[in-house]
Amino acid sequence: MQPGGTGDQHRDDDQVDREHFELRVVADRERAHEAHDEGTGEVAIHNVAKDRVNQLLAGSRADVVIKVFGNYMFNFGLNAGLGLTLNSGTPLTALAANPNYTNGGEIPLTPRGDGFQTVDGFRTRTPFEYNTDAHVDYALKLSGNMRVVLLADLFNIFNVQRTTNYDNWSELSLGVVNPDFGKPISQIISGPQYQAPRQIRFGARFEF
Numbered sequence: 193m194q195p196g197g198t199g200d201q202h203r204d205d206d207q208v209d210r211e212h213f214e215l216r217v218v219a220d221r222e223r224a225h226e227a228h229d230e231g232t233g234e235v236a237i238h239n240v241a242k243d244r245v246n247q248l249l250a251g252s253r254a255d256v257v258i259k260v261f262g263n264y265m266f267n268f269g270l271n272a273g274l275g276l277t278l279n280s281g282t283p284l285t286a287l288a289a290n291p292n293y294t295n296g297g298e299i300p301l302t303p304r305g306d307g308f309q310t311v312d313g314f315r316t317r318t319p320f321e322y323n324t325d326a327h328v329d330y331a332l333k334l335s336g337n338m339r340v341v342l343l344a345d346l347f348n349i350f351n352v353q354r355t356t357n358y359d360n361w362s363e364l365s366l367g368v369v370n371p372d373f374g375k376p377i378s379q380i381i382s383g384p385q386y387q388a389p390r391q392i393r394f395g396a397r398f399e400f
Contacts, residue, residue, distance in 0.1 A: 255317070256280040263327070272328045279321040284308060286362050286373075294366035297379055301362060310358045310374040318356060321387060324349045331399075341397040348390045357385035 257280070263273035283305030290298040302308075307316030329343035355376045364370045376385045 255282045270328065270330050273326065275325040275327075277321075277323045277325075279323075281317040281320055282357065283317045284310075284315055284358060284360060287360050289363040289366040289368075291366060296364045296368075296370070297361040308358075308360065308362075308374060311376070312355065315358070318358065319354045321354050321356065322352060323347075323387065336400075338398070338400045341399060343395050343397065345393040345395075346390070347393070348388060351390040353386045353389055355386055357381070 256278075258278040259275070260277075261273065261275045263271060265271050284307045285304050286301040286308040287297040288299045288301050289296045305316055307314060326346045326349055327343070329341050332340045332342065334340065357376065357378045359370065359372045359375050359377050359379060361370045361379050362373050377383075378385050
């Protein structure tokens, strides 16, 4: 069955954009170089990576994601890994209510990614995001083939908490203005729309 509405066509186009522009790069041994901005404590992403994202975004209304992962096994048994994710930000499009069904968030007011006024000023996409994660594990040998693996994961090492979404519903229903339009919340996902704060996880695994 062929889609019959413009909404279906928009969704199809969005899916093609995502599949075409989402890049994943896997490296066996990648040394990550970070520098701290003076006085801010935030990591400064290498200019080459940011320039690459900007090149991909030129003339594009898709969101671009670049992921780089690497790990290294030391001779004494420690395994360490590092992951870096760069996200161009999601294009922003204001959505009005459907005049036929009165449902909110269904009719685009502008072409995709033309943006709207937010609490952080006029934006055409959400802010550029980066996230750095780390993993370490160490195996303690027991008798025979048995061993215990101690592991630790550190998510969002630099505790970056940028806005990941803005409420893009201009109306809650037909003729009812949305008071939260442009705020960092979502009509679909509950809670404030920011990157998750730094988290640490410890664990142990028994192997035999």
